[in-house]
Amino acid sequence: MFLLLVSILVIFVVLKSLEENVVYFFSPTELYNKEDIPSNKKIRVGGLVKDGSIINNQTSINFIVTDLNNEIIVSYKGSLPNLFSEGKGVVAEGKLKDKKYFIADKILAKHDENYMPPEVSKILKKTKE
Amino acid sequence: MFKNFFPNKILSFSNKLFSFLIVLMLLFVFVGLIYALFLSPPDFTQGDSVRIMYVHVPASFMALGCFGFMGIASICALIFKIKILLLMAKSLAPVGSVFTLVSIVTGSLWGKPTWGVWWVWDARLTSMLILFIFYIAYISVWKFVDNYEKANKVSSIIAIIGSLNLPVIKYSVDWWNTLHQTSSITLTSAPTIHYTMLIPLIIMLIGTILYTLIVFLMRYKTEIMKFKLDKRNKEN
Numbered sequence: 001m002f003l004l005l006v007s008i009l010v011i012f013v014v015l016k017s018l019e020e021n022v023v024y025f026f027s028p029t030e031l032y033n034k035e036d037i038p039s040n041k042k043i044r045v046g047g048l049v050k051d052g053s054i055i056n057n058q059t060s061i062n063f064i065v066t067d068l069n070n071e072i073i074v075s076y077k078g079s080l081p082n083l084f085s086e087g088k089g090v091v092a093e094g095k096l097k098d099k100k101y102f103i104a105d106k107i108l109a110k111h112d113e114n115y116m117p118p119e120v121s122k123i124l125k126k127t128k129e
Numbered sequence: 130m131f132k133n134f135f136p137n138k139i140l141s142f143s144n145k146l147f148s149f150l151i152v153l154m155l156l157f158v159f160v161g162l163i164y165a166l167f168l169s170p171p172d173f174t175q176g177d178s179v180r181i182m183y184v185h186v187p188a189s190f191m192a193l194g195c196f197g198f199m200g201i202a203s204i205c206a207l208i209f210k211i212k213i214l215l216l217m218a219k220s221l222a223p224v225g226s227v228f229t230l231v232s233i234v235t236g237s238l239w240g241k242p243t244w245g246v247w248w249v250w251d252a253r254l255t256s257m258l259i260l261f262i263f264y265i266a267y268i269s270v271w272k273f274v275d276n277y278e279k280a281n282k283v284s285s286i287i288a289i290i291g292s293l294n295l296p297v298i299k300y301s302v303d304w305w306n307t308l309h310q311t312s313s314i315t316l317t318s319a320p321t322i323h324y325t326m327l328i329p330l331i332i333m334l335i336g337t338i339l340y341t342l343i344v345f346l347m348r349y350k351t352e353i354m355k356f357k358l359d360k361r362n363k364e365n
Contacts, residue, residue: 024251025306046306081245083174091308108244113313115179116323117170 025091028070037096045072045102046091046110054086065090065102076104083109150343157336164329172326181239183329187337188231189257193295195225195341196260199267200292203285215281216356218288219271220348224341226264233257244308252301253309256294263291277359 025046026034037043045065053064060077074092084090089110094103116124165183172179199221202214236254237247248254267287274280302311313322320327 022252023305024249024308027306046308081243083243083245088174108246108249108308110308111174111243111310112321113310114174114321115182115313115326116173117325118173119170120323121173 025093027067028065028072029067031072031096032070032099039096039098042093042095044091044093045074045096046089047071049084049086049088049090051086063090065092072102073100074102074104076107078105078107080107081109083111147343147346150339150346154336154339154343157332157339161329161333161336165333169329170323170325175243178239178242179326181235182326183333185232185235185239186330187334188228188235190334191337191341192225192229192232192257192260193298195221195228196264196288196291197295199225199288200295203288207285207289212281215285216352217345217349219284220352221341221345222264222268222271223348224344226261226268228337228341229257229261229264233261249308251307251309252305253298253307256298256301259294260291260298263287263294267291 025044028045028047031037031043031045047065047067050064050066050071053062055062060075061080062073062075064071065074066072074094076092076094084107089112091108091110092102092104093106093108097103161183165180169180169183171177199218202218205211206214206218233254236257240249241247267284270284270287271280274283299312301307302309314320314327322330
């Protein structure tokens with residue numbers, strides 16, 4: 001009986017922390033349309049890194065996150081995960097400076113559901129061009 | 130009430146057939162691992178860290194599948210009064226819970242080099258953790274509740290309620306924005322995983338299913354013998 005109660009309590013706590021994270025990130029379009037974001041709340045934005053948008057400053061790195069509809073500029077100081085690259089998925093965690101600018105303190109690389117050997121990927125890229 | 134017991138069927142599970150299952154399982158797992166670790170190609174994005182997939186995905190499938198079976202068995206036991214199903218569910222819980230843990234741990238090991246983190250509280254990962262908690266709760270009931278009928282009832286309720294979490298786990302990556310990617314293998318569209326990786330994955334999946342079957346049968350046999358022993362002790 002006691003263990004059951006403990007389990008229910010744990011599940012409740014887990015579900016509560018899930019509430020904030022059920023939507024783990026907003027797309028740039030969702031952020032754009034969202035009315036009520038306090039500028040001090042930690043949120044996440046996710047999408048693709050726009051091709052050619054990565055700019056390496058001395059102090060920080062800037063890039064654009066796009067969902068092919070809207071985009072937002074992200075600024076980040078720190079090391080990037082290995083899989084972070086142009087045209088690939090990314091989730092940035094931090095604060096919204098304004099509707100166009102996001103200051104991230106954490107970057108996660110997001111990969112999609114496609115799995116293939118490098119040779120196949122090269123062939124696919126060639127046929128796209 | 131135990132008209133539907135199949136003790137003779139189980140206890141006469143001849144060693145030959147059992148050994149055959151074990152050999153078959155070892156074959157599939159061995160061949161699967163050779164492919165997974167050596168012969169299959171690296172991924173165009175993830176490189177060699179993709180190879181964890183060949184353990185992570187089958188474990189996740191079994192984690193969900195076992196609990197699904199437990200839920201269905203519990204409902205059928207409730208509605209049709211087939212008590213043996215509850216014993217089957219009880220026998221499946223341990224291996225299912227281990228696979229859930231394997232899924233979470235291998236997922237975490239996979240997440241660090243790819244996503245950059247060991248864990249996030251996104252919908253997929255959190256719902257899997259909830260599944261693990263349900264498994265623990267189910268097993269705990271049998272450990273701590275002395276009354277057999279009461280344990281049956283409570284554990285069945287846990288299995289049925291926990292089953293509501295299963296579609297949440299499966300569709301979490303579609304319903305919400307998650308860090309975990311969407312499914313590569315679906316019933317409705319072509320797989321987005323290349324055949325050179327899909328085939329080893331299927332081999333590993335079959336091996337894992339065989340393993341689960343073997344462990345389940347061993348456990349089931351023990352549970353039946355234990356039940357009969359308890360029954361005999363009570364009658365004396």
